[in-house]
Amino acid sequence: MPGHDLTILPPKTFYPIDWIKIVRLFxxxxxxxxxxxxxxxxxxxxxxxxxxxxxxxxxxxLIIEEGSLMERLISDHCIVCQQTxxx
Numbered sequence: 001m002p003g004h005d006l007t008i009l010p011p012k013t014f015y016p017i018d019w020i021k022i023v024r025l026f027x028x029x030x031x032x033x034x035x036x037x038x039x040x041x042x043x044x045x046x047x048x049x050x051x052x053x054x055x056x057x058x059x060x061x062l063i064i065e066e067g068s069l070m071e072r073l074i075s076d077h078c079i080v081c082q083q084t085x086x087x
Contacts, residue, residue, distance in 0.1 A: 009050075016045055019055040025073075028065040038069045045073065 017025060029035040045052065052073070064070045 013049055014051045015053050016049045017052060019058055022055045022058050023062065025069045026059065026062040026064050028067040038072070041069055042072055042076075046076075 029038050064074070
């Protein structure tokens with residue numbers, strides 16, 4: 001568009017996790033290889049995504065386990081969630 005600076009980002013920018021795999025973000029890593037994968041995903045999400053669609057129909061009743069990727073994302077990036085999470 002003339003006169004406008006418009007950037008179209010790829011879907012992965014907002015939908016980095018497939019809805020079928022979203023449940024694993026809420027689970028605590030049980031092995032060293034799972035922990036390593038959490039660390040890799042944290043880095044990838046922090047550098048290549050602006051948001052994460054949580055697919056409410058799949059996640060609304062899940063519990064965020066301590067040490068899970070979701071718990072780490074909340075503690076690192078969500079200001080509103082930090083206030084609620086730490087009470």
